[in-house]
Amino acid sequence: MSAIRDIILYVISVLLGVMTVGGFMTSIPTGVLFLLATLFCLPVTHSLLRKLTGNKTGKGIMALVGFLLAVVLSVAGVVFAAKAEGNENESQPIAKTAAATGVDTSKESDVVETELLQNNDVEGSAATDDEQATANNVQAENKAGTENQTAQDTTDDTSEPSRMEVHFIDVGQGDATLVKCGGQYMLIDTGDDTKGTAIWNYLRKQGVDKLDYLVLTHPDSDHIGGAPVVLTKFDVDNVFVSNYKKDTTAYHKLTQALDDQLIKATTPSTGSTYSLGNATFRILAPVNTYNNANDSSIALLVTHGENTFLFTGDAEIQTEADMLVNGNSVDADVYQVGHHGSSSSSSSNFLNAVSPTYAVIxxxxxxxxxxxxxEVLNNLRAMGVDLFRTDEQGSIIATSDGEEITWNCAPTTSWQAGERTQSAGKDDDEGDTDEPEETDTKNDYDGEYILNTNTMKFHLSDCDSVDDISEENKETSKLSREELIEDGYTACKNCNP
Ligand SMILES: [Zn+2]
Ligand SMILES: [Zn+2]
Structure with a gap:
């Protein structure tokens, strides 16, 4: 008789625990009600069982197990609800993972996230012939899919899998590009640290609820500065970073944000491909390790049907040459001009290999x-490229239907080059320049360099050639060697600064 009661009360305890979890998954108030019911019921149940069965019988232990089980389930319900609630306001990978897998994630989140990462990675870690074959298959399927859907493609609904949109978001000096395809989203770079909220707003207006990929091409602040806000506001499935580390405030804020969100950023291997809706993208760089941030940029080629889009971050001539040697095709219909149109990038060889129809700066x-x-503008112009520029046209949107590419504005006609006005101090492109670079070899000189603004050479202050520079062309600079080279200066061959 008492054994049957035991079992009934035991079952009630467990049921209440389960209902508490279910309640919290529905809404907070429902969960609280069930939790109260459980808490009220448990002591009653327990003491009743103790009375009925005596303290030290096997049945007493069974009651205790039921009690503990109900408590654990209730706590799990509370934890889950708190995480789910937080998830509505800010990015919380744990809650996302829990929702997707239905497991308690406090200990397992790393493992599960790694699994998710691998699932999204079409071909995984190593570049092989197999990979090539699989990528080709994916692309062939995409083309077939695109053709099938073109007939119904009558609306502007970009959630339709047959369309891809590429938004070159105007973030001032910097990059931030949103790629939308088939309800999936990739953000390439995030502007500087003043642009995070603007990008968040832009993405929200575009219907972005989470990012499938966040690609941070390289750790300069005009590319990663907005990332902490983006990581806080959106769930991000995969974060790709360059293999170059920087000892700067922007970089530390990024790693902190990744830690806070329990996200493990990875450097994708060159040649690997990934899917985004019915588009695919292939990683083209970094091919090697380099001693500067720009050359360490991740480069990727996005393919949608017959259309291709190339992004190279701030990769400079060395990386461009390495990409060509590496052999992955860089041929693209749309080229986001490397390094904001700097002459340190877009070498003639590389431009010829890309042979773009359109370019965006x-x-x-x-x-x-x-x-x-x-120099870069002249080369693009000579190739007959249609050029778009965020400094003149604001945010620029290219739409691919798999066959043709249309734009939200007409190409620029100005072909107006910028003017170098920087003489000292601030250098956004290289981030927090008052902080030392981690892996740069030649940054131990902490004095000022002497610039010749006419010949675009820079010298140590005690170099003999300095005396020959006319006063109107002479300038002192506190910029680092790398930054001066970035600005188009070359090192004097005598003093070898
Ligand atoms: Zn850069
Ligand atoms: Zn840049």
Whole structure:
């Protein structure tokens, strides 16, 4: 008789625990009601069982197990509800993972996230022939899918899998590009640290609820500065970072934000491909390790049907050459001009290999680097490329239907190069320049360099050639060696600064 009661009360305890969890998954008030019911019921149940069965019988232990089980389930319900609630306001990978897998994630989140990462990675870690074959299959399927759907493609609904949109978001001096395809979203770079909220707003207006990929091409502040806000506001499935680390405030804020969100950022291997809706993208760089941030940029080629879009971050001539040697195709219909149109990038060889129909430059009007540089503009113009610029046209949107690419505005006709106005001090592109670089080899000189603004050479202050520079062309600079090179200066061959 008492055994049957035991079992009934035991079952009630467990049921209440389960209902508490279920209640919290529905809404907080429902969960609280069930939790109160459980808490009220448990002592009653327990003491009743103790009375009925005596303290030290096996049945007493069974009651205790039921009691503990109910408590654990109730606590799990509370934890889950708190996480789910937090998730509505800010990014919480744990809650996301829990929702997807239905497990308590306090200990397992790392493992589960790694699994999610691997699932999203079409071909995983190593670049092999297999990978090539699989990528080709994916692309072939995409083309078939695109053709099937073109007939119904009568609306502007970009959630339709047959369309892809690429938004070159105007973030002043910096990059931030949103790629939307088939309800999936990739953000490439995040502007500087003043642009995080603007990007969040832009993405929300575009219907972004979570990011499938966040690609941070390289750790300069004009590319990663907005990332902490983005990581806080959105769930991000995969974060890709360059293999170059920087000892700067922007970089530390990024790693802190990744830690806070329990996200493990990875450097994708060159040649690997991933899917985004019915588009795919292939990682083209970094091919090697480099001693500067720009050359360490992640480069990627997005393919949607017959259309291709190339993003190279701030990769400079060395990385461009390495990409060509590496052999992955860089041929693209749309080229986001490397390094904001700086002459340190977009070498003739590389431009010829890309042979773009359209080019987009993301930079700020009147930026101190003089981006875009005249050499690059001249080359693009000579190739008959249609050019778009965020400094003149604001945010620029390209839409691919798999066959054709349309734009939200007409190409620029100005072909106006920027002017270098920077003489000393601030250098957004290289981030927090008052802090030392971690892996740069030649940054131990902490004095000022002497610039010749005519020949664009820089010297140590005790170099003999300095005396020969006319006063109107002479300038002192506190910028680092790397930054001066970034600005188009070359090192004097005599003093070898
Ligand atoms: Zn850079
Ligand atoms: Zn940059």
């Amino acid at each position: 993301s930079c700020e009007e009147g930026n101190s680097y003089g981006h875009p540089h005249a």
